[in-house]
Amino acid sequence: MNLSYFISKRISREQRQGFASAIHNIAIASIGIGLAASIISFLVMHGFQETVKNKVYGFNGHMLVTRLTMSNSTEERPMNYHVEPYVHPEKYPFVVHMQEFAHKPGLVKTKDDEVLGVLLKGVGKSYDVNAFRDNMVDGKFFDFPDSGYAHQVIISKIIAGKLNAKVGDNLVIHFFQNPIRSRKLTVSGIYETNLSEYFDSQVILGDIRMIQKLNDWSDSLAGGLEVFVRDTAPEAVEADAFALSEAMDLDFSVELIRDKYVQVFEWLNLISRQVNILLFIILTVVCVNMISIILILVMERTQMIGMLKAMGATDRTIRFVFLYNGINLLVKGLLLGNALALGLCFLQDQTKIIKLNAHDYYMSFVPIAWHWEVIAMLNLLTFLVVTIVLLIPTIVIARINPIKAIRFD
Structure with a gap:
């Protein structure tokens, strides 16, 4: 020993x-x-x-693909989202999922004449509803009909409190365009992410086809694409963004979510x-x-x-x-x-x-x-x-x- x-x-x-x-x-x-x-x-x-x-990633993906614009408007320039990575995802193994979206500002009015400025985020059938369900606190996510568009929206708990609204209530949204258009929509669910500065205080979710109809867009147009990737390490995401931008036209922009929400x-x-x-x-x-x-x-x-x-x-x-x-x-x-x-x-x-x-x-x-x-x-x-x-x-x-x-x- x-x-x-x-x-x-x-x-x-x-x-x-x-x-x-x-x-x-x-x-x-x-x-x-x-x-x-x-x-x-x-x-x-x-x-x-x-x-x-x-x-943050569940609400926006890991990167955004939009058309280049010099405007600071909350509305994106329309783009044909049937790009190569969206149509043939098998060629891009680092991509897990891609989903189209569009934004449109509006003014909400309830039956009690309460008003609030909101930003409607339109999503399509490709939207990952299961991933978003973790944020749902009441009601359910709306269903996408085969024709037309869903007349339901998902609002945040903060917006519901300000508007004194609950699941099943009707909201009248006035959209800022010429001429101003209004839509009567039903609250199908309430979400909460606690990221009030970025999402809960202003964003409501609706059918992207409603925005397409309001903007006179065809079904192939959207405001952009949200991209989810496999490896979320900063270096890997940057490399994936570069590879993705190489597959896009020159007037498309690929923005990292961590750059968009840099403060977080x-x-x-x-x-x-x-x-x-x-x-x-x-x-x-x-x-x-x-x-x-x-x-x-x-x-x-x-x-x-x-x-x-x-x-x-x-x-x-x-x-x-x-x-x-x-x-x-x-x-x-x-x-x-x-x-x-x-x-x-x-x-x-x-x-x-x-x-x-x-x-x-x-x-x-x-x-x-x-x-x-x-x-x-x-x-x-x-x-x-x-x-x-x-x-x-x-x-x-x-x-x-x-x-x-x-x-x-």
Whole structure:
């Protein structure tokens, strides 16, 4: 058996009581709490990022294809959306789905004479209704008839509150064009994304064929295409956008959603930086604590070190005694940290006990994203960093004089 490991086990066995035991418990608790805080922070961070991104992407896709225009109007220039990637998606394996859309501003009037400016987003039969159902809080998504257009709309919870409207109520929408046209539509459902600044405060969903009829467009025209891709990593999306633009005419524009809603994605990146800073601080505190604890253990065992040196033990052998001791504490701390973090995250994931202000955070509770590779990375990083740092306090062993150490009291 390895001599250093054998002595380390004997020391650990003897230090289960008294002052040394308290030092060991403090070390384990500091590592466990630090790792737990890191794991919880990263899982919550990824939960925030994925929840917000899914809301934004679910409402708009990962990129938009529209015709180039110098106007700042909310209405797009009409384009024939039967482009090559839409007609032959098999030639573009990175594309998961494409769906046509168009926008048209209007003024809503209810039976109570309440009015509100809105932006009607017209969608077609290709719209991914199943993906949008996660945002539905009441009613159902309207059905697309075989002929004509659906006379129903989906409004947000915010708009419903402002208009005092509910599912089944009729709305009269006046569209801004010459001459002004009006349509009487029925509320078939109410949605909520909590992204009030971008969607809930103004956007309602309707049949794109109604916009086509209002604008005197043919069935092959739309305001643009929403494109969903397989790999959502920023570099991959940029590469996909470039490949997609190569397949389009020169007067078409391919815009990344993260560029359109840059403030949201910058906020998410800021959260990542803050969590990384927190991880650095936690590791620093844990390392300082472990250095202090190993130094205390070395001082407590000064006589033993002197005796081992007098018997011919090398500095390396003695250093590894305390290194094994420190690693033993580290492993126990890691087990405690994982149990604490995973238990708390599981509790939050199942009960949603910690609530949030949806207006400020775009969600009503703290989300948890289970990324096991992140948990493994944090465990490995903590183990490696603390293990390397444990070598620092053991350097003092080489400076201990065996004669003075044996007489040390």
